[in-house]
Amino acid sequence: MTLSHAHQTPRKPARLVVLGSGGFLGRNLLAACAAARIEAVGLGSRDIDLAEASAPARLAERLRPGDVLVFLAALTPDKGRDSGTLMRNLAMCRAVCEATRAAEIAQLVYASSDAVYSFATPLISEETPAVPLDLYGAMHRTRELMLSGEAKAPLAILRLTAIYGGDDTHNSYGPNRFLRQALKDGRIPLFGNGEETRDHLYVDDAVELILDVVSHGSTGLINFASGTSVTFRAVADMVAARAGRPVEIAPSPRQNPPTHRHFDTTNLLRAFPGARFKPLDDGLAATLAKMRAEAGA
Amino acid sequence: MKAPVVGFAGMTHLGLVSASAVAARGFEVVCFDADSGLVRRLAQQDWPVLEPGLDELIRGNAGRQRFTNARGELAVCDVVYVAPDVPTDEQGTSDVSGLTVLIREIASAMNPAAVMVVLSQVPPGYTRSLGVLPPERLYYQVETLVFGQAVDRAMKPERTIVGCADPAAALEPRFRAVLDAFGCPILPMRYESAELAKISINCCLVASVAVANTLAELCERIGADWSEIAPALKLDRRIGPYAYLAPGLGIAGGNLERDLATVRRLSELHGSEAGLIAAWLRNSQYRRDWPLRQLQERVLSRVDEPVIGILGVTYKENTHSIKNSPAVALIKALADCRLRVFDPAVRAAAEWHARMTVTGDALTASDGADALVIMTPWPQFRKLEAAAVAGRLRRRIVIDPFSMLDRAAANAAGLEHVVLGAPLPLHAQ
Numbered sequence: 001m002t003l004s005h006a007h008q009t010p011r012k013p014a015r016l017v018v019l020g021s022g023g024f025l026g027r028n029l030l031a032a033c034a035a036a037r038i039e040a041v042g043l044g045s046r047d048i049d050l051a052e053a054s055a056p057a058r059l060a061e062r063l064r065p066g067d068v069l070v071f072l073a074a075l076t077p078d079k080g081r082d083s084g085t086l087m088r089n090l091a092m093c094r095a096v097c098e099a100t101r102a103a104e105i106a107q108l109v110y111a112s113s114d115a116v117y118s119f120a121t122p123l124i125s126e127e128t129p130a131v132p133l134d135l136y137g138a139m140h141r142t143r144e145l146m147l148s149g150e151a152k153a154p155l156a157i158l159r160l161t162a163i164y165g166g167d168d169t170h171n172s173y174g175p176n177r178f179l180r181q182a183l184k185d186g187r188i189p190l191f192g193n194g195e196e197t198r199d200h201l202y203v204d205d206a207v208e209l210i211l212d213v214v215s216h217g218s219t220g221l222i223n224f225a226s227g228t229s230v231t232f233r234a235v236a237d238m239v240a241a242r243a244g245r246p247v248e249i250a251p252s253p254r255q256n257p258p259t260h261r262h263f264d265t266t267n268l269l270r271a272f273p274g275a276r277f278k279p280l281d282d283g284l285a286a287t288l289a290k291m292r293a294e295a296g297a
Numbered sequence: 298m299k300a301p302v303v304g305f306a307g308m309t310h311l312g313l314v315s316a317s318a319v320a321a322r323g324f325e326v327v328c329f330d331a332d333s334g335l336v337r338r339l340a341q342q343d344w345p346v347l348e349p350g351l352d353e354l355i356r357g358n359a360g361r362q363r364f365t366n367a368r369g370e371l372a373v374c375d376v377v378y379v380a381p382d383v384p385t386d387e388q389g390t391s392d393v394s395g396l397t398v399l400i401r402e403i404a405s406a407m408n409p410a411a412v413m414v415v416l417s418q419v420p421p422g423y424t425r426s427l428g429v430l431p432p433e434r435l436y437y438q439v440e441t442l443v444f445g446q447a448v449d450r451a452m453k454p455e456r457t458i459v460g461c462a463d464p465a466a467a468l469e470p471r472f473r474a475v476l477d478a479f480g481c482p483i484l485p486m487r488y489e490s491a492e493l494a495k496i497s498i499n500c501c502l503v504a505s506v507a508v509a510n511t512l513a514e515l516c517e518r519i520g521a522d523w524s525e526i527a528p529a530l531k532l533d534r535r536i537g538p539y540a541y542l543a544p545g546l547g548i549a550g551g552n553l554e555r556d557l558a559t560v561r562r563l564s565e566l567h568g569s570e571a572g573l574i575a576a577w578l579r580n581s582q583y584r585r586d587w588p589l590r591q592l593q594e595r596v597l598s599r600v601d602e603p604v605i606g607i608l609g610v611t612y613k614e615n616t617h618s619i620k621n622s623p624a625v626a627l628i629k630a631l632a633d634c635r636l637r638v639f640d641p642a643v644r645a646a647a648e649w650h651a652r653m654t655v656t657g658d659a660l661t662a663s664d665g666a667d668a669l670v671i672m673t674p675w676p677q678f679r680k681l682e683a684a685a686v687a688g689r690l691r692r693r694i695v696i697d698p699f700s701m702l703d704r705a706a707a708n709a710a711g712l713e714h715v716v717l718g719a720p721l722p723l724h725a726q
Contacts, residue, residue: 270586
């Protein structure tokens with residue numbers, strides 16, 4: 001249950017079509033395609049609302065035979081955690097399934113999430129059972145099953161851990177929020193003392209891996225993670241050390257026992273032996289530099 | 298009673314070593330294999346397996362041990378062992394079809410009064426289901442072959458486990474005479490118990506190794522050293538001095554995998570709880586890839602066009618076997634690197650890797666490499682001088698799971714010396 005490559009030697013794809021091009025990962029993927037002179041088309045919700053009834057036909061019209069369809073679009077938990085959001089997300093996926101049946105695309109790459117895993121197993125691999133704990137995780141797992149069963153294209157499922165980087169508009173608990181809080185307030189509030197361990201993947205590394213999957217025509221399932229987990233406290237300490245101003249790290253009374261998540265990335269390393277991961281401290285420095293540049297601009 | 302003549306059918310690893318041990322105990326032994334090419338090699342003293350002490354053992358047997366591809370020659374034997382190695386597939390499932398055919402052929406060729414002993418490892422229920430001979434003349438004997446130590450263990454078994462149709466009945470006297478020659482306790486039991494006993498032994502070994510591997514990894518991460526802890530465990534009476542507590546690169550070689558597959562299959566069939574088996578297999582697979590993770594962290598993520606030296610291809614020392622070898626898995630995983638590989642017994646196959654140089658000796662494998670990985674604990678690798686290795690490497694990194702290099706010398710040579718179950722030296726942290 002891992003990736004297999006159609007091409008052992010990487011090949012430039014005919015064209016990428018990126019669904020969810022307005023999002024953090026989509027923007028960075030398109031930028032990387034431009035830098036690598038890979039033809040790519042981005043489609044956001046303004047171009048096609050995938051949850052609408054007409055979406056399958058409209059998407060199929062945009063697809064050409066031989067395209068690689070990269071499916072990043074999703075309503076993330078900050079847009080809603082309810083069943084309505086779940087159903088919209090599933091409707092989007094159904095549109096993608098139907099569109100692939102009308103177009104002879106070369107590959108379908110789906111950006112799933114490590115939210116499909118529970119915290120029962122602290123060391124996660126592709127063999128770890130997917131037991132989602134919330135509707136967001138259930139949505140990704142259901143989409144995986146829908147795409148596996150109903151889409152007509154060689155399918156790669158990428159389960160991404162939390163991604164961070166310069167222009168991340170999300171503000172979830174972790175590196176980006178800590179950086180913003182440090183710069184704006186000089187204070188990083190933590191749940192408990194930030195004892196939970198998590199893996200954080202720098203956006204450039206995630207984009208590079210997606211392009212690896214595309215250029216190898218890979219199919220199957222793989223987790224995208226750096227293989228290094230640290231506590232939120234350690235992230236906060238790194239941020240504070242780099243903020244350039246005094247930063248208070250503010251623990252709070254813990255409401256729940258801490259959870260931990262590590263990744264066994266061996267299958268990823270086997271699939272892409274040259275994969276490199278930016279150390280968290282370096283990634284935070286790069287993110288901070290980008291934030292400052294944007295603030296200055 | 299006249300000393301019984303003993304026959305062995307199947308001259309692969311198990312049969313050859315076991316027959317040679319029986320001959321060394323003073324019995325006349327007829328060694329049969331239908332493969333005339335193999336018999337010709339054996340007659341020319343060209344042994345098909347690498348096993349320390351085997352050559353001396355067979356040469357010492359002189360006229361007591363002879364090889365033949367004529368099945369009829371087994372008719373002179375009082376006791377006939379059937380002992381070919383049983384092949385397994387990638388999932389560890391045994392294919393006993395060839396063994397069954399051989400047993401039936403031998404049963405019709407041997408003296409009607411002779412005793413047959415199945416020595417090949419078979420799944421529980423197999424021996425009783427054969428129905429080829431009267432039950433009182435059909436036995437199953439548990440083999441204890443350990444690659445690389447097979448001669449020593451065959452000559453000095455700790456005990457002999459014998460599966461019988463009726464364990465309350467006395468063992469057939471000629472068979473008993475052969476077993477008594479080894480001077481160890483004999484444990485008769487039901488066929489099914491004996492068949493499961495071997496599997497039980499291997500499960501205990503796997504459990505010990507899984508414990509060692511699990512805690513050794515923790516040692517690496519918290520600054521403890523498993524090599525300091527293991528001796529304390531061995532002095533505990535409940536664990537013992539011979540416990541398998543050396544951390545390793547997972548289960549390999551095929552035999553342990555086969556037994557785990559058998560337990561898993563039987564527990565699925567009979568509805569018994571066997572979650573441990575899956576956990577052991579997972580632990581094994583995880584530890585097999587320890588060198589790859591170390592290389593990724595220390596070299597592959599930092600160096601363009603890395604060159605990696607690899608010492609050892611076989612799954613363990615003193616054997617030709619590469620079955621489930623962690624070294625072969627590593628070689629195949631390093632497709633993007635240039636490799637320099639040496640093994641004293643096996644030449645790495647070109648189809649494993651497109652950019653691999655097979656070197657003529659161990660030291661040369663380090664030449665210009667960004668890291669050296671010592672995958673198999675061949676004794677000769679222990680003689681490598683750390684300073685000499687350091688002088689050949691481009692980057693001073695040695696991934697040495699079994700600590701073949703002297704730790705102090707490696708430190709003195711400025712090597713980043715990475716060992717299973719040990720924290721990195723302070724200078725390298």
